[in-house]
Amino acid sequence: xxxxxxxxxxxxxxxxxxxxxxxxxxxxxxxxxxxxxxxxxxxxxxxxxxxxxxxxxxxxxxxxxxxxxxxxxxxxxxxxxxxxxxxxxxxxxxxxxxxxxxxxxxxxxxxxxxxxxxxxxxxxxxxxxxxxxxxxxxxxxxxxxxxxxxxxxxxxxxxxxxxxxxxxxxxxxxxxxxxxxxxxxxxxxxxxxxxxxxxxxxxxxxxxxxxxxxxxxxxxxxxxxxxxxxxxxxxxxxxxxxxxxxxxxxxxxxxxxxxxxxxxxxxxxxxxxxxxxxxxxxxxxx
Numbered sequence: 001x002x003x004x005x006x007x008x009x010x011x012x013x014x015x016x017x018x019x020x021x022x023x024x025x026x027x028x029x030x031x032x033x034x035x036x037x038x039x040x041x042x043x044x045x046x047x048x049x050x051x052x053x054x055x056x057x058x059x060x061x062x063x064x065x066x067x068x069x070x071x072x073x074x075x076x077x078x079x080x081x082x083x084x085x086x087x088x089x090x091x092x093x094x095x096x097x098x099x100x101x102x103x104x105x106x107x108x109x110x111x112x113x114x115x116x117x118x119x120x121x122x123x124x125x126x127x128x129x130x131x132x133x134x135x136x137x138x139x140x141x142x143x144x145x146x147x148x149x150x151x152x153x154x155x156x157x158x159x160x161x162x163x164x165x166x167x168x169x170x171x172x173x174x175x176x177x178x179x180x181x182x183x184x185x186x187x188x189x190x191x192x193x194x195x196x197x198x199x200x201x202x203x204x205x206x207x208x209x210x211x212x213x214x215x216x217x218x219x220x221x222x223x224x225x226x227x228x229x230x231x232x233x234x235x236x237x238x239x240x241x242x243x244x245x246x247x248x249x250x251x252x253x254x255x256x257x258x259x260x261x262x263x264x265x266x267x268x269x270x271x272x273x274x275x276x277x278x279x280x281x282x283x284x285x286x
Contacts, residue, residue: 067105086120171196174274
């Protein structure tokens with residue numbers, strides 16, 4: 001017999017997860033399309049009754065984003081400019097109707113290489129909070145998403161929050177997405193960039209690229225090339241000459257591997273310049 005449950009407390013949900021195998025249903029924007037016309041064969045645990053998992057809270061050490069927080073919640077919440085890239089990405093997640101119900105944690109657990117939210121979270125050094133009935137653990141986002149549709153979530157665990165350490169919530173960020181059309185599109189490549197400028201010089205840089213490898217990647221070579229550079233439009237030249245060894249794009253119907261590689265470098269430069277333009281009061285590059 002297939003079971004369906006809709007707990008109202010996190011403890012109740014964790015107890016259920018500890019006693020049986022479940023498919024977790026949150027916003028449902030990926031859950032139902034993936035099911036298609038096939039009959040349900042798995043137990044379904046709906047977590048939309050868990051009010052404690054929705055919302056954004058600031059603590060002394062972190063920004064905490066509840067697992068059920070929607071993209072619209074994120075867009076509307078006042079956050080430092082380091083979150084600009086994540087907010088821009090939020091506006092690219094499907095349609096407004098999707099943004100109103102799709103959860104941020106669901107975007108991570110779906111583990112698509114083209115998940116719009118991942119690069120913006122990577123440049124914020126995001127951690128994933130995982131709870132079971134027995135324990136709580138925290139994993140860096142880059143250790144949580146293991147590959148296409150694969151995560152480090154263990155049996156009995158539930159993603160309860162995304163944690164952003166305060167030191168990473170500094171500077172200004174920007175997001176650039178390349179697709180075949182402006183809206184409702186799976187990306188060919190996408191970039192989030194976060195830059196901290198002190199005395200006119202880049203003191204810190206965080207760059208992440210999605211859709212150009214099985215998992216979105218931080219680009220250590222580009223980050224190193226940007227540090228200690230004057231914060232002006234010459235940063236584009238530093239991007240053009242920096243290594244991007246982390247990327248391993250594939251070719252598909254949306255673009256060849258070679259096109260993705262070239263496009264990624266171009267939109268990294270645009271995203272970096274977007275952070276500089278924004279911090280100077282100008283228009284963010286698109």
